[in-house]
Amino acid sequence: VSAVPPGGQKAAEDWLTAGHRAVCDGLSQFLAPEAGLREITVLHTGHANLLGTLSSSLDTQVGLAAILPSQATETSGPAGPPGTVAAIAAADPAVRLALRRDPAILTAILSGLTVRSLSIADEIFAASDLSRDRILGLVRALDVDLDRAQDRAQERRLDLRLSRTHVSELVRNLTGSAPSYAAPPRGSTLSLVRELALVLSLCLHHHHSDLISARAGLLSSNVHGGLLVNRYEDLDLVRVLGQARDLDNQIGLAVSHALGVQPAEGLSAALLDGALDDFTRTNLAHVDLRGRDLTGVRWSEWGTRWPPETDVGLLRARSREVAPGTGIYVITNPGESDKAIDRIPH
Amino acid sequence: MTKPGVPEGADAPGEPQVGPAEDSPAGQVPGKEAPASEGEFAAFYREHFGRLVAYLVYQGAKVSLAADLAQDAMITAYRRWAELTSPRAYVWKVAGRAFIRHVVDGPELAVGQVPEPDGVLQRPGDAEAWVQEQQVISVLRALPPRQCQVLALTIDGWAPAEIAEMLGIDPAAVRSSLMKARRNADEHHRRLVEGAP
Numbered sequence: 050v051s052a053v054p055p056g057g058q059k060a061a062e063d064w065l066t067a068g069h070r071a072v073c074d075g076l077s078q079f080l081a082p083e084a085g086l087r088e089i090t091v092l093h094t095g096h097a098n099l100l101g102t103l104s105s106s107l108d109t110q111v112g113l114a115a116i117l118p119s120q121a122t123e124t125s126g127p128a129g130p131p132g133t134v135a136a137i138a139a140a141d142p143a144v145r146l147a148l149r150r151d152p153a154i155l156t157a158i159l160s161g162l163t164v165r166s167l168s169i170a171d172e173i174f175a176a177s178d179l180s181r182d183r184i185l186g187l188v189r190a191l192d193v194d195l196d197r198a199q200d201r202a203q204e205r206r207l208d209l210r211l212s213r214t215h216v217s218e219l220v221r222n223l224t225g226s227a228p229s230y231a232a233p234p235r236g237s238t239l240s241l242v243r244e245l246a247l248v249l250s251l252c253l254h255h256h257h258s259d260l261i262s263a264r265a266g267l268l269s270s271n272v273h274g275g276l277l278v279n280r281y282e283d284l285d286l287v288r289v290l291g292q293a294r295d296l297d298n299q300i301g302l303a304v305s306h307a308l309g310v311q312p313a314e315g316l317s318a319a320l321l322d323g324a325l326d327d328f329t330r331t332n333l334a335h336v337d338l339r340g341r342d343l344t345g346v347r348w349s350e351w352g353t354r355w356p357p358e359t360d361v362g363l364l365r366a367r368s369r370e371v372a373p374g375t376g377i378y379v380i381t382n383p384g385e386s387d388k389a390i391d392r393i394p395h
Numbered sequence: 396m397t398k399p400g401v402p403e404g405a406d407a408p409g410e411p412q413v414g415p416a417e418d419s420p421a422g423q424v425p426g427k428e429a430p431a432s433e434g435e436f437a438a439f440y441r442e443h444f445g446r447l448v449a450y451l452v453y454q455g456a457k458v459s460l461a462a463d464l465a466q467d468a469m470i471t472a473y474r475r476w477a478e479l480t481s482p483r484a485y486v487w488k489v490a491g492r493a494f495i496r497h498v499v500d501g502p503e504l505a506v507g508q509v510p511e512p513d514g515v516l517q518r519p520g521d522a523e524a525w526v527q528e529q530q531v532i533s534v535l536r537a538l539p540p541r542q543c544q545v546l547a548l549t550i551d552g553w554a555p556a557e558i559a560e561m562l563g564i565d566p567a568a569v570r571s572s573l574m575k576a577r578r579n580a581d582e583h584h585r586r587l588v589e590g591a592p
Binding site (some may be wrong): 058060061062064065066068069071072075076077079080081082083084085086088090228299349351357358360362363366 | 419433436437440441444445446448450452458462466469470474475479489492493496514515516517518519521522525526529530531532534535547549550551561577578581584585588
């Protein structure tokens, strides 16, 4: 189509249309679509079949658990109580997106951890024949969850490192050869719960959330005040533990109400497991994501529906795939990921 | 090509342009399942692959890059085939955006480096030389990007409403860009006729 005929716009467009056909025909001498098709249908189908066979014959959960015995896998999704996780997943996605950055979420998590710490202390103080293995299991599980809560706490300028130091001390004492367990574990346990209660108080008082009621604030003060006794012999642990549980219920009610779900057991654990951040099977097509901080959002290629204007490729570039080939991603790049929500200017 | 029962461009071709997310069958490798009809995908691929490469070449892509991006877009479409309601709009949009990202992020190949032949593109050096000789490509590449897109899609047989949906712009903006593109193309066309530089 090298010959260029004279004429107006119509002639030019006719020439372009004919030229386009010639370009497509001409390109066909260099393109090998059958090879491209084979690459897709043979290689990718073969790969999919291989993955399918492997996934049915290999129990990766067992293998991973053998390596990381105390940690949930990233690909398995939130590992909190199934009923609570399902209820959170069914909540309005717009509400979930708004709530996941609310200070009340960290407060709820810390509240749950405080109850667990006090429960451990209660067991240690009350037990006449301390079961070291049981206590050690509880403490190690608490240590793992404190570690997981650390990032969220840092976002609110709260530091849980001191709490973890106390946990480490507890673990050392419980695994040590010293026959006398009493004094060191009790002291460490008390320090741990005091430290957690202090962080929780700070969270309640300095990171205000409209969700947290004045009653919750008062309960937090009571828990904190109850632990500020100098000698553990004087501590009314049962009363403080009761107050901590009451506080935990209050915060759980507030968060459940905000989510529009029924209050359920294990809310704190589900929140710590990232139930609010899990959008791997969520329809976000009609949610206004502009201006939202999406850092930490889990999404999937196969289950997340984004608003039509979303540049999923850019979103993928700003995300980390939790394990190769899973199609599950976590948005890691703050700010930049949100640009994917806006249309690309042409 | 339109999938059976679904008019081409009848729905918003934004990305992702897919069906219900809740339908992913449990127990399958997510996102890896084969299309319900491989024959249907194969027909779509054969009909549109070269045209998609041409579209990217018109935007300014080297033919090797265009072939890569078109192939990547087709792979993406293949993986999501069962969910796509308007695959043509989908692959054009995915490939177009990938090219924009490539332009924004900068080319990966050193200037003058001739890519190795791959499965889809034979003799890439010859192909690029051939592309450089095509006056139609020169005329389209001389247009502003939006006008180039609209005119390239028009001569490929896209209706203005389909173009508007695929590019995510107002139909009036398509008509306006198309009018300007035709005028500009005519000017370039005249220069070619008259042999002006």
